[in-house]
Amino acid sequence: MRIVEALLPYPAIDPILIHITPTFGIRWYALSYIAGLLLAWWLVLRTLRETQLWARPPFNGKPPATADEIGDFVVWAMLGVVVGGRLGWVLIYGTFYCGLFGAGDAWCSGLPQAFLTTPRAFEVWGGGMSFHGGLAGVAAAVLLFARSRKLDVLKLADVVASVAPVGLFFGRLANFINGELPGKISDVPWAMVFCDKYIAASAHGVCPAGTDPRHPSQLYEALLEGAVLFGAMQICLRRFRLHERPGLLTAIFFAGYGTARFIAEFFRDSESMLFGWFSMGMALSLPLWGLSAFFFWRAYSRAAVPRR
Numbered sequence: 001m002r003i004v005e006a007l008l009p010y011p012a013i014d015p016i017l018i019h020i021t022p023t024f025g026i027r028w029y030a031l032s033y034i035a036g037l038l039l040a041w042w043l044v045l046r047t048l049r050e051t052q053l054w055a056r057p058p059f060n061g062k063p064p065a066t067a068d069e070i071g072d073f074v075v076w077a078m079l080g081v082v083v084g085g086r087l088g089w090v091l092i093y094g095t096f097y098c099g100l101f102g103a104g105d106a107w108c109s110g111l112p113q114a115f116l117t118t119p120r121a122f123e124v125w126g127g128g129m130s131f132h133g134g135l136a137g138v139a140a141a142v143l144l145f146a147r148s149r150k151l152d153v154l155k156l157a158d159v160v161a162s163v164a165p166v167g168l169f170f171g172r173l174a175n176f177i178n179g180e181l182p183g184k185i186s187d188v189p190w191a192m193v194f195c196d197k198y199i200a201a202s203a204h205g206v207c208p209a210g211t212d213p214r215h216p217s218q219l220y221e222a223l224l225e226g227a228v229l230f231g232a233m234q235i236c237l238r239r240f241r242l243h244e245r246p247g248l249l250t251a252i253f254f255a256g257y258g259t260a261r262f263i264a265e266f267f268r269d270s271e272s273m274l275f276g277w278f279s280m281g282m283a284l285s286l287p288l289w290g291l292s293a294f295f296f297w298r299a300y301s302r303a304a305v306p307r308r
Helices: 028-049 067-100 131-149 153-178 197-202 217-238 248-264 285-301
Strands: 016-021 024-027 273-275
Touching: 016 028, 024 028, 028 067, 028 153, 067 131, 067 153, 131 153, 153 217, 153 248, 217 248, 248 285
Parallel strands: none
Antiparallel strands: 016 024
């Protein structure tokens, strides 16, 4: 059945908040990265000041990092997100997917060969950031920063994991504003037509998602990967004090994000399908679940610390 009318209008929001030229300026997408990092930074500082969280073993009154160390780490994390996110897209989607599965996809045209003959790998303004690549970049930043400052890697990773969903939330809202990564065609009352003058202008006069109402899957992901996962992480930290087994919050984050992303892919009109209903996004949840299992094992392989 073909759907011809949406009940909930898609808000036409200019993806450029402040125009410097007609096509260049400060974009909501860039601001989402900044907002996510700044809010996560503030939340970590607030968490470190809550002395009751760090009173018992294995912390014994000493938080896993100081405010100054977290301030320095934010720079490392920002580089990890940007470099890792872009490199992840180039390797995972532009090279692996396009090279093996995406020969018929319009967005794969010329890839991955174009990475060798043109500067396309560096053309971030043309789109292409991978969450999984950004996650790997932040993980590398945690590992390198902790070693350089002689901090406990797992304790620092748990603090970062407890606020990571904040960045996911803002990133998915930016996807929604840009009208990118829309969902499958649907007749649910909140379905939207992802087509307006801004979307068409950025895609040479056409709307890639067409004019059929679709699931606003970006908002589903903002809810699941962002708000719900953040709430779960905070409950695990504050109510159940799972940070007292270093590595456990990291395990829960990997498991939670992998599950949320897998579920969201059923509603998202993925442009990187591997076979049948199985998408690249679903496939990338598998190593996250594997990492989660490793960190669960790591957290519980240590002898339990007696509580006072």
